[in-house]
Amino acid sequence: MNAVLKEPPSTGLYSAHQKVYPREVSGRFNRLRVISVIALLGVFYVLPWIRWDGRQAVLFDLPARKFYVFGLTFFPQDFFLLTWLLVIAALSLFFFTALAGRLWCGYACPQTVWTEIFVWMERWTEGNRQRRMKLDQGPWNANKILRKSAKQALWIGFSLFTGFTFVGYFTAIPVLAKEVATLSLGSWEWFWMLFYGFATYGNAGYMREQVCKYMCPYARFQSAMFDRHTLIISYDAARGEPRGSRPRAVDPRSRNLGDCIDCNICVQVCPTGIDIRKGLQLECIACAACIDACDDVMEKMQYPRGLIRYTTQAAMEGDKTRVLRPRTLIYGTALVLLIAGFFLAVANRPLVEIDVLRDRNALYRRLDNGDIENVYTIRLVNKDTKPHEMRLRVEGLHEAQLDTEAPTYIVDAEGIVSIVARIRVPSTVRGGQDIEVIATSTDGSGVESRAEARFIAPAGI
């Protein structure tokens, strides 16, 4: 038979997934994460409710194609600013990774943050690690059904609220709240609310560490930013080994033991289920739960803290850790320049933007008196929150005249005006010429915006 069609054996590459039951942990770094979770989720859930100048402070109004961020209004024409912002975000990730490893993963990633909340809810309803494991192994009795349904109710409710908040960034949230109360949401609002809610439920409730292990692109390439001076979480094998249990009163040296009492708590608290004592691993999201857990044990044993600690490869090998090094300096400088440039670009954004489109139907028209005429459609986009009265003129071509129906045009706040403009030149002009159309405000606000265009005259004979 054809050997190619044989079903491949399913051993080797992919081991069966084992559910991780992270043990609860307390300590310095866990406190830091709790603060981070509350701050980040707080911002996410509260931000859409904040008002600014009588409207929602942060609203990405997709139907109207306008994006409000506090006092600023952005249009699709400002897309390069978003690209710029994403480049800044990517570079900050590089910079902080080079400096302090996977800080993002351990404290700020939405996956971590929402998983943390979902684990809390799991703990409230199903109890601590031991109880959760026992409950899962036990039979489906009244207690199990009650606890599991309570957990599901909390999870589903919170997921739906998350989906609702997410949609609230795109649809005015007070209106959305009323629609939810009366169940009169539009079909797309329904769809995206359930979609995002379901994604939260699945990712934070069930996928958890598997998202980091199998789905996250950052987890795959972050090691490229690492070097000997990057902060990592590491087990001090020289101090810990040989590991083994011992009574508290015994001096470990007398039994030829290191400081690790092999209590396995560092493994039990790990949300990705790894053993940090085996060295740095791809799965480690640098959440520092094992540091908190081990410090706790060390204190109980009256050993010094830091058997597992934040350190660098250089420090572990007895060298000095260098924070300032070419990698961090280059990332840092580029980051500062990009951020400064971004704010400059936002501050100097023209309040009224001008677009010039040449009429596609005719290259040019010769008038009765011999003059040559090109027709353009000019679009003025007012990004300001107040109206502006604008006048158009043309530059770059001698004796060119710009003619519009009205002498000036009023562009409403956040409004768009389309103007048909005719530009005329004497018959002596030949060939294609570069011109510039300028819109200037006549209301004394000093707004001016320019756009380049092409004027086409008959070719020279």
Added chain:
Amino acid sequence: MNKRTQLDVGVVVWASFLTACVATMVCFAFVDPLLIGDDEAPPSWARDRMTGYAVGFFFFWMSCALASAFTAFLVETRRTDGTDDV
């Protein structure tokens, strides 16, 4: 579905989702869904912008998923001597 196929499907769906998100954002930053089609008359599925965006998103997701699936299918090379262990 064996374990390998499950994983392939997961990767295809996920990678194409991420790409489709970016593609949708870039596309509709420049294209107003109401202006798709001839003579500035939108096709029936794009009568309001939200529908236009959503249809665009799923179109991108589908196209990217097809490309991803095709890639996954092609790179899954197997030995012909019967010793394949993928």
